[in-house]
Amino acid sequence: MREYDEDDIRAAFTAALGTGLGDDPIARELQAPDGLATQIALELARTTVGRAAPTWERDVAEGATACLCGMLVSAWLPPAEPAVPRHLLDGVATVRSFGRHAVIARQCDLNAIADAETELGRVVAEGRAPAPSTLQLFELGLAIGLGARPERAAA
Numbered sequence: 316m317r318e319y320d321e322d323d324i325r326a327a328f329t330a331a332l333g334t335g336l337g338d339d340p341i342a343r344e345l346q347a348p349d350g351l352a353t354q355i356a357l358e359l360a361r362t363t364v365g366r367a368a369p370t371w372e373r374d375v376a377e378g379a380t381a382c383l384c385g386m387l388v389s390a391w392l393p394p395a396e397p398a399v400p401r402h403l404l405d406g407v408a409t410v411r412s413f414g415r416h417a418v419i420a421r422q423c424d425l426n427a428i429a430d431a432e433t434e435l436g437r438v439v440a441e442g443r444a445p446a447p448s449t450l451q452l453f454e455l456g457l458a459i460g461l462g463a464r465p466e467r468a469a470a
Contacts, residue, residue: 319392324427331387332438341390344400346383351403356382359455363448374446377439381449382456384435389460402463409462410455418458428457 319327345352360378368374390399399406410418419428435453436445 319423319427321424321427321430323392324388324423324431326393327388327391328384328431328434330391331384332434341395341397341400342387345386345390350400352383352386352400353379355403355407355459356380356386356452356456360448360452363452363455364446365448368446370446374448377445377449378452381435381439381445381453382459384439385453385456385458386460386463387456388431389457389464392461392464396464398465399460399463402465403459406459406461406463410458415454415458418461419454422461423457428454 344350347353356379357375359382360375364371364374364378386399386403390396419425432450432453436450439445439449
């Protein structure tokens with residue numbers, strides 16, 4: 316299993332937050348309003364964010380955005396994997412089997428993930444503290460995307 320280091324994660328995260336994503340076919344497919352990734356992100360956000368929260372709608376929108384960001388990061392880890400959008404259901408099954416923390420810990424530098432979450436919280440929440448579910452949803456999106464990367468035969 317490939318282990319993604321701090322540089323890999325930082326570069327993929329920076330790309331996921333960058334501008335001009337419309338030119339990237341992976342981003343276009345993952346961010347399609349009627350696409351599977353968006354449906355998964357919205358459903359996860361709706362079920363993760365507590366309905367009693369007075370900011371439920373905002374928290375759902377931020378959580379879905381964070382989840383999609385996690386999927387983008389996983390798709391852009393080197394080498395970029397254009398098949399991630401087509402294997403999202405495999406990623407969901409992997410996360411259901413092993414849990415998001417195990418999937419991420421097996422493949423990623425956890426300090427780099429923590430740094431990405433801190434930055435994501437600043438960007439998505441626009442200066443206020445993000446809802447706790449926002450970071451959980453980023454992790455879910457990242458883990459689903461990691462699970463959706465087809466395994467490559469070792470060279």
